Amino acid sequence: MELTTSRHLLEPDDGLAAWLAAHGQPAWRAKAIRRWLFAGRALSFADMTDLPAAVRAELEADFTIWTTSIAMHHRADDGTEKLLLELADGHRIECVLLRDGDRRTVCISSQVGCAMGCVFCASGIDGVVRNLTTGEIVEQLLRLARLLPAHERLSHIVVMGMGEPLANLDRLLPALALAQHPDGLGISQRRITISTVGLPPAMDRLTAENPGYHLAVSLHAADDALRTRLVPVNKAIGVEAVMAAADRYWEASGRRLTFEYVLLGEVNDSPEHARRLARLIGGRAALLNVIPYNPVAGMPWKEPTNDARERFIGVLESAGINVQVRRRKGSRINAACGQLRRLAAQSTTDRPPASQSPVAQTKEPNSSTAASTTPRMPPSHTAQ
Numbered sequence: 001m002e003l004t005t006s007r008h009l010l011e012p013d014d015g016l017a018a019w020l021a022a023h024g025q026p027a028w029r030a031k032a033i034r035r036w037l038f039a040g041r042a043l044s045f046a047d048m049t050d051l052p053a054a055v056r057a058e059l060e061a062d063f064t065i066w067t068t069s070i071a072m073h074h075r076a077d078d079g080t081e082k083l084l085l086e087l088a089d090g091h092r093i094e095c096v097l098l099r100d101g102d103r104r105t106v107c108i109s110s111q112v113g114c115a116m117g118c119v120f121c122a123s124g125i126d127g128v129v130r131n132l133t134t135g136e137i138v139e140q141l142l143r144l145a146r147l148l149p150a151h152e153r154l155s156h157i158v159v160m161g162m163g164e165p166l167a168n169l170d171r172l173l174p175a176l177a178l179a180q181h182p183d184g185l186g187i188s189q190r191r192i193t194i195s196t197v198g199l200p201p202a203m204d205r206l207t208a209e210n211p212g213y214h215l216a217v218s219l220h221a222a223d224d225a226l227r228t229r230l231v232p233v234n235k236a237i238g239v240e241a242v243m244a245a246a247d248r249y250w251e252a253s254g255r256r257l258t259f260e261y262v263l264l265g266e267v268n269d270s271p272e273h274a275r276r277l278a279r280l281i282g283g284r285a286a287l288l289n290v291i292p293y294n295p296v297a298g299m300p301w302k303e304p305t306n307d308a309r310e311r312f313i314g315v316l317e318s319a320g321i322n323v324q325v326r327r328r329k330g331s332r333i334n335a336a337c338g339q340l341r342r343l344a345a346q347s348t349t350d351r352p353p354a355s356q357s358p359v360a361q362t363k364e365p366n367s368s369t370a371a372s373t374t375p376r377m378p379p380s381h382t383a384q
């Protein structure tokens with residue numbers, strides 16, 4: 001896709017209000033246009049049928065709605081759908097829609113690549129390329145919302161895809177504000193989770209500015225030696241500083257913290273690792289998410305055995321830790337962050353495995369699946 005010089009309508013500084021004034025249009029049209037995009041799931045200005053045709057044509061000439069295109073779309077048997085989006089500069093990012101009962105959760109990316117270097121993660125293998133813009137973050141939400149039928153709404157957001165969200169707070173926070181806004185997606189802040197490896201200065205900024213989000217801190221090890229091996233950025237930070245910053249966030253937010261722990265076979269899954277972890281996080285209002293490692297082709301890490309996993313969890317539960325084992329939804333479509341992007345890069349000449357059931361592979365900017373693409377204009381909504 002060629003880089004465009006027109007203004008991106010999903011950026012906070014899109015200039016829409018000034019444009020409307022300069023074109024003799026009432027200010028309320030800005031709100032109407034946003035409602036068409038967020039609630040009406042419009043693909044283009046042409047879909048905004050209550051705008052005068054001349055205004056629609058002028059908007060089309062001066063603004064861009066979509067800067068991304070869908071490079072790949074996979075759907076798993078459990079309802080999980082994953083999009084590989086190509087950005088205007090040719091880089092690619094991933095985002096996922098997860099269905100669980102009434103929940104419609106999206107997992108979105110915050111950067112192209114990642115600088116944190118977690119050794120088991122496909123997203124960090126090539127380092128960070130750049131931050132996503134606010135508009136690119138919002139586009140992921142809109143692209144995924146369009147996969148839902150008309151009567152369904154996104155209910156939860158987790159910023160847990162490619163990138164370290166706290167390294168891009170300046171662009172992420174305006175995107176999440178738009179997601180919460182009644183004229184946006186109307187998703188309660190309490191249903192938005194920001195995940196981090198633990199960057200204390202940025203955690204403190206969030207504590208000071210906006211502690212209403214659910215914070216998830218990825219630990220993966222309880223001691224500095226092992227954590228630095230698994231999460232290299234830990235070398236300059238240390239587990240103690242991460243926990244202190246998490247505690248400050250908890251004091252400001254009053255919300256239960258979540259700690260994430262990717263369980264790697266024969267690396268961090270012994271009873272002794274569990275005891276150290278229990279000592280580290282014990283005594284806090286916290287949930288521990290244990291995530292059995294999802295094997296990535298070409299990486300040396302193993303999934304833990306069932307016995308090792310049960311022993312690990314047993315030690316923690318005996319110590320009074322609130323543990324949850326996260327199910328690996330969509331594992332057959334490479335739902336772990338970074339996997340689809342790498343697969344696509346490796347398979348430009350190969351066909352993807354049949355088990356991945358590609359739904360669409362297209363560079364058409366406005367493509368999506370059928371059934372959910374008809375623009376419509378429901379009333380304002382707020383997810384429950």
Ligand code: SF4
Pocket residue numbers: 114115116117118121122123124161162163164197337
């Ligand atoms: S696990 Fe998250 S923080 Fe670590 S390298 Fe991957 S994307 Fe970055």
